[in-house]
Amino acid sequence: MMVPTGTARNAARLVYKAIQPALSPVNDPQYRELLDLYRAEPNFASMVNEVADGLELTVLDFSERGLVVVPASRESKFAMRIADLRTNLKPEQKAGLILAHVAVAAAFYPTTSGLEDDSFVPPPASLAQFRDTLLALARRLKDGAEEADHKDVPVELALGWELICAMPLMLPGAQRASPASVTGLIGLALSHMVAGALVHVDREAADETQVTYTPTHRLQVQLRELTLRRLFEIAQMGTPATQA
Amino acid sequence: MDQAAELPNLEDAITEHDSVLELLDLTKQQRNLLLLRPLFQLELNKNSIGTETAGTTPLFKDLDTHYLVLTALDQMMEGTTIHMGCTPAELIDRLMAVAKTMKPSLSTAQMRRVAEVILDTLDNKANTYREFAFDFFDGGSRQMRTVRFRLVSYEPDLEDVYRYRPTAEGYLVYLGMLDLEPEDAQELMEKMLDLLVQRGRFDAALEFAKRARTLSLEYRQFIRDRLMQAYRAPGSVNWTKEVAGKLKEARAHVGARQAEDQRMTEAVREALQAAEEAKTRQDLAQLLKTLQGASVIRANLVSDITVAPDKFLLAQRALFRARRPSGLPDLEVRLLPDLLKLSSSVLVENADDAISGLYPAKWPKVYGLNNVFSLLLERRTEAVVPDDEEGEIEPFVPPPIQFAPALISEMQAWVTSKFTDAATYSVDELLDMAEAEGFDRTRQRCLVLMMFRSYSQAETLFPSRRAEADGRFERDVAQGSNLRFSPLKGNMP
Numbered sequence: 255m256m257v258p259t260g261t262a263r264n265a266a267r268l269v270y271k272a273i274q275p276a277l278s279p280v281n282d283p284q285y286r287e288l289l290d291l292y293r294a295e296p297n298f299a300s301m302v303n304e305v306a307d308g309l310e311l312t313v314l315d316f317s318e319r320g321l322v323v324v325p326a327s328r329e330s331k332f333a334m335r336i337a338d339l340r341t342n343l344k345p346e347q348k349a350g351l352i353l354a355h356v357a358v359a360a361a362f363y364p365t366t367s368g369l370e371d372d373s374f375v376p377p378p379a380s381l382a383q384f385r386d387t388l389l390a391l392a393r394r395l396k397d398g399a400e401e402a403d404h405k406d407v408p409v410e411l412a413l414g415w416e417l418i419c420a421m422p423l424m425l426p427g428a429q430r431a432s433p434a435s436v437t438g439l440i441g442l443a444l445s446h447m448v449a450g451a452l453v454h455v456d457r458e459a460a461d462e463t464q465v466t467y468t469p470t471h472r473l474q475v476q477l478r479e480l481t482l483r484r485l486f487e488i489a490q491m492g493t494p495a496t497q498a
Numbered sequence: 499m500d501q502a503a504e505l506p507n508l509e510d511a512i513t514e515h516d517s518v519l520e521l522l523d524l525t526k527q528q529r530n531l532l533l534l535r536p537l538f539q540l541e542l543n544k545n546s547i548g549t550e551t552a553g554t555t556p557l558f559k560d561l562d563t564h565y566l567v568l569t570a571l572d573q574m575m576e577g578t579t580i581h582m583g584c585t586p587a588e589l590i591d592r593l594m595a596v597a598k599t600m601k602p603s604l605s606t607a608q609m610r611r612v613a614e615v616i617l618d619t620l621d622n623k624a625n626t627y628r629e630f631a632f633d634f635f636d637g638g639s640r641q642m643r644t645v646r647f648r649l650v651s652y653e654p655d656l657e658d659v660y661r662y663r664p665t666a667e668g669y670l671v672y673l674g675m676l677d678l679e680p681e682d683a684q685e686l687m688e689k690m691l692d693l694l695v696q697r698g699r700f701d702a703a704l705e706f707a708k709r710a711r712t713l714s715l716e717y718r719q720f721i722r723d724r725l726m727q728a729y730r731a732p733g734s735v736n737w738t739k740e741v742a743g744k745l746k747e748a749r750a751h752v753g754a755r756q757a758e759d760q761r762m763t764e765a766v767r768e769a770l771q772a773a774e775e776a777k778t779r780q781d782l783a784q785l786l787k788t789l790q791g792a793s794v795i796r797a798n799l800v801s802d803i804t805v806a807p808d809k810f811l812l813a814q815r816a817l818f819r820a821r822r823p824s825g826l827p828d829l830e831v832r833l834l835p836d837l838l839k840l841s842s843s844v845l846v847e848n849a850d851d852a853i854s855g856l857y858p859a860k861w862p863k864v865y866g867l868n869n870v871f872s873l874l875l876e877r878r879t880e881a882v883v884p885d886d887e888e889g890e891i892e893p894f895v896p897p898p899i900q901f902a903p904a905l906i907s908e909m910q911a912w913v914t915s916k917f918t919d920a921a922t923y924s925v926d927e928l929l930d931m932a933e934a935e936g937f938d939r940t941r942q943r944c945l946v947l948m949m950f951r952s953y954s955q956a957e958t959l960f961p962s963r964r965a966e967a968d969g970r971f972e973r974d975v976a977q978g979s980n981l982r983f984s985p986l987k988g989n990m991p
Contacts (some may be wrong), residue, residue, distance in 0.1 A: 260848060273858070273859040273861070278667075305759045322858075322860060324855075325854055328850050328855075330854070332859035333850075334853050334857035334858075334860045335850045336850055338853075339853065348846045348849050349842040349845035350843070351849075352836060352837070352848075352849050353845070356829070357853070359829055360830040360833070363829055365830070366826045366828050369826070369829075382658050385561075387834075388834075391653070391834055395835065395838055399629070411841050411842070411843065413840065413841055413842070414839065414840055415838040417842055418838070420646065421628075423652060423653050424654055424660055426617075427586075434627070435627070446857070448858045449859070451858065452856070452857070476855075476856065477856075478826070480855050481852075482833065484851060484855035485833050485837065485855070486826070486833060488837070488840070488848045488852060489833060489837055
């Protein structure tokens with residue numbers, strides 16, 4: 255087989271490979287060779303970056319595990335939106351779904367040191383652990399708050415922890431992810447994170463409580479390079495509002 | 499300027515008026531009343547429930563829903579003695595048995611329905627399992643406020659089995675609006691127990707001992723929750739400030755209860771030695787057992803308290819790992835709590851930002867076959883929102899009869915008369931003949947329907963004829979396949 259050269263076609267091909275999260279260079283020789291070229295040839299690397307840029311994509315990271323490419327902005331056609339996860343969500347369910355995602359990430363990487371250490375492999379976690387991470391925090395905030403202060407707040411002004419505490423933990427008899435319960439929201443987040451190659455199903459089981467998950471390298475990179483910063487900005491944005 | 503000068507006067511007037519009409523703060527009483535509202539609502543509306551399974555008589559006639567609801571709460575509390583509550587199946591079984599005793603005529607399906615209605619009421623199924631929310635007038639602040647609460651919680655125990663147990667409000671409903679702290683209620687119960695043993699009312703004393711045991715379990719649960727929280731989020735819990743104090747209180751509480759138990763057990767033992775009657779002895783033995791059971795539970799609580807600091811330290815150790823300096827905040831200790839403190843409107847506004855930052859590039863929407871299958875196979879459980887208003891039942895009006903029986907027999911007789919000869923007739927020919935003989939449109943339509951019905955050999959009105967489809971016919975009264983009716987061979991003259 256010919257060794258690929260730094261052509262525009264190959265640059266576009268590498269981006270094409272990278273936007274398929276399920277593809278891995280391990281099973282794809284062409285992907286592997288293009289990655290080698292990316293590492294070796296600065297000109298090719300910058301060409302790949304330009305192709306990505308033109309497509310409203312950003313190259314976050316490269317390694318033998320693949321090129322990590324993400325949408326450059328929320329307006330990018332490649333950007334995932336909350337409506338792509340589930341349509342017709344109520345506002346409190348949207349807020350809950352965001353918190354569920356962050357809870358999954360937090361259960362794997364409670365501290366930044368884990369994120370920054372590429373050799374760190376978090377232990378597998380189950381849905382119950384993600385749920386407890388979220389619930390324990392929400393309940394702690396509830397206990398910490400003056401209860402009387404927040405009793406009469408309308409739903410759209412209710413704080414995240416109030417939503418989580420007020421939401422049923424699980425609907426009796428519900429089989430699959432329903433956005434009306436905390437467990438359901440986490441299940442929903444997990445199923446999409448699996449589809450997006452952010453988490454792996456570590457152990458499959460017929461009983462949903464037995465299934466465990468592990469994070470992928472991609473989740474670690476994305477959290478470290480992008481998501482954390484963006485979440486931090488969101489958290490900062492809300493601070494004046496909560497103070498007022 | 500004038501206006502500005504007037505304003506303070508106006509305000510003075512208002513405050514003067516207010517001081518005359520001082521309003522009482524009845525929040526606590528109102529809240530306790532509202533806690534019972536779900537129970538009252540059920541009792542009031544019970545006759546409109548379950549008419550589909552019980553026919554004309556209401557399903558809940560002769561059933562006391564208050565008793566059933568309190569039974570459910572009691573069962574859940576009992577469940578907390580061994581586990582962390584009751585599974586839905588256990589509750590349904592118990593409620594079915596109680597309902598059967600109350601109304602022996604119930605069928606199994608009806609009993610199950612009754613039990614489910616009771617459980618659904620406690621869990622607010624009608625409002626998709628949300629918290630109960632009721633408005634009340636707050637005298638202190640002079641405005642309407644909302645109280646939100648749950649009566650039961652449906653949560654996983656340590657083995658992740660989901661169980662029902664009463665919430666603090668649920669206990670309050672059960673304890674009959676006494677509104678006592680668990681510790682106070684327990685003390686009260688033990689005084690009562692003591693009194694009852696002295697008076698020789700052992701069966702009642704046994705009942706009370708059981709309740710006291712349940713209460714000490716609730717207290718244990720309360721402390722366990724605290725500890726669990728401390729394990730889960732170690733960096734975030736200030737041990738000395740938040741947990742240590744609670745543990746100290748709990749230790750004192752347990753110590754006092756242990757002493758009380760000891761005294762009670764001795765009192766009962768003495769009574770047991772003195773008692774001669776079989777029934778009394780039996781009650782006393784049972785009472786002794788219950789007391790000892792409670793003692794074991796408290797011993798467990800003590801061990802919980804003892805190991806907690808060590809476990810806490812173990813969890814806390816993770817915090818002191820060497821780490822590189824980094825500008826990014828920790829997810830669990832900083833970011834998630836910060837996000838949880840945001841109002842939901844801010845979260846919703848920034849939802850797309852967060853999601854687009856978390857997920858990899860997605861392909862612009864084209865469905866892969868795999869996705870289509872998983873999408874089609876996904877079973878969504880939609881919570882059914884019941885109508886607030888009950889629908890009306892309209893009487894069934896049968897559709898008007900198209901053809902009078904006389905008309906039908908007239909047409910049948912006419913066709914039979916035509917079929918006496920050996921000729922073959924098709925529908926359009928018959929229609930032509932009918933029109934020529936002056937039959938009106940109704941009769942012609944009746945004729946067509948009659949002929950089509952006769953196409954089937956099983957339903958034919960003219961058994962001597964065989965029908966076959968042959969082309970189409972079109973008339974203004976009807977159109978369709980043209981049927982040809984020829985005499986059966988055996989009937990040929």
